[in-house]
Amino acid sequence: MKLPGHDAIARQADEHLVTHRVKLPRKVVDRPIRQVGKRLMMALLVLVATAFIVYFDRDGYTDNSDRSVDLLDSFYYATVTLSTTGYGDITPVSDGARLTNIFVITPLRVIFLIILVGTTLEVLTERTREEWRLNRWRSVLRDHTVVIGFGTKGRSAIQTVCATGLKKEQVVVVDPSSKVIDVATAEGYAGVVGDATRSDVLKRAELQRARQIIIATQRDDTAVLVTLTARQLNRNAKIVAAVREEENAPLLKQSGADAVITSASAAGRLLGLSVLSPAAGMVMEDLIQQGSGLDMVERPVIKAEVGRRPKETDDLVVSVVRGHRVLGYDDPDVGTIQLTDRLITIVRASPGAQVAPDIRPLPRD
Incomplete structure (x- = not known):
């Protein structure tokens, strides 16, 4: 499959590097x-x-x-x-x-x-x-996170994932720009310079052994090609991709993405909400910003909550994750909370504190 703009992207990548390189974080030394x-x-x-x-x-x-x-x-x-x-x-x-x-x-x-x-x-x-x-x-890299694209979206995604306790050594950044990878390694992440639509570049990032893959490229057609290549190399990893246009989201899911975030439409909805209700817009923006104000997290059910309804818990429950389904708090199918459920709740964030390993912040747009 070859989409428009792929050749231009490949040429741009070739201008940045002669060979694909893996860069590990290192101490700053004299020139x-x-x-x-x-x-x-x-x-x-x-x-x-x-x-x-x-x-x-x-x-x-x-x-x-x-x-x-x-x-x-x-x-x-x-x-x-x-x-x-x-x-x-x-x-x-x-x-x-x-x-x-x-x-x-x-x-x-x-x-x-x-x-x-x-x-x-x-x-x-x-x-x-x-x-x-x-x-x-x-030899030791296993079950890591591969982030493709270290722009604003990719950097924010890494910060959110690391807030759950994930070590920086377990994150690998892939980007066609050598300067961008230098920035990533300076922040403590391993980096691979190269075009992520090519399987040999993704193999250098050990993507075939990764647990989760975040695709935050600048172009939607690139995201589709990267998703196809990544899914071919790793059938079990969770792939989350970002696209600019909502009409391309189904194509990403067909290519193998487990979740697709539409950045343009999400920003547009937040703008519209802020126009209709500035207070509601402030609350949504507060939820988007990790580690300050309010946070939306996914956590397991505690024994004291088993048999209760979502409204009867101490936390503000938004949804209940049961199996592969996400049910609203007022969905009749929820009934009472089961021990195997997971709850999506809104909690007060503690600045500077890490989220417990079993409590997962929800992905930001």
């Missing part, structure tokens, strides 16, 4: 130019220290050309010695000078060489370490 500058300064200090050590003990050295060693000769000797060139025109002749070469200048030579090749060693070590981290990350 390469600053690291090289530090190493050069350290090497220069070692060179100057060696030159002055030779100069202060210059009577213990001999120069084949004029038999004396001055400050310039000391720097020359330090340079050829530390670089292991060793022309032999200036040599230590006294016992003190030779002992100084053994116990002082030789260690300085080793330090000097380590500083010079340190950048290369660091690159090799960093590559090995990064490869090890990536392999370990792939």
Whole structure:
């Protein structure tokens, strides 16, 4: 299946990257130019220290050309010695000078060489370490959440999911922009750079082993293609997708999405409600904002509530989830609450507090 705009999206993704990459969160380090500058300064200090050590003990050295060693000769000797060139025109002749070469200048030579090749060693070590981290990350990643698209919708979805206690290590972000992935990794999420309509990109995010998938792309046709690919790779994961136009929602569900959020129509309904009743609009906006004012959550039934009607509970029950059905609080089929039910309630949010693992905030538009 190929929808209009897919080629343009693929070309745009190719402009951002040469190969698909997985980026893991990492600590911020100095820029390469600053690291090289530090190493050069350290090497220069070692060179100057060696030159002055030779100069202060210059009577213990001999120069084949004029038999004396001055400050310039000391720097020359330090340079050829530390670089292991060793022309032999200036040599230590006294016992003190030779002992100084053994116990002082030789260690300085080793330090000097380590500083010079340190950048290369660091690159090799960093590559090995990064490869090890990536392999370990792939081996332990199970039942995670994949978020496709790290725009406003995707970022808000991650924040809501993490409010339930989900660790950031269990979230993988997929986006075609390398800069966007850099932002995601800076916030503590693992990221994959690439076009999410391609199965090889989703496999790099270990989507085939994910528990839930959030699709928050910028275009509806992209969302359809991503949903088809994701469902083909993972038959059991819960897929929630966002679309701009309500007419595309059925297509998303046919493609394999379990739930579809229509952002444009939801925003339009909130605008209309705010016009008709500003107070009602404020209440709805309060419900949408996670962690402040009122929150809508899904929680299990407690034993004290079994046999009661939804109106008789201490919390404000909006709906009852029974099996695969969502029943309104006044639906005659609800009858009394059963122990296997789950309740969708409106509660007072506690700022800064995490939601209990078994209490789930409802998805925001």
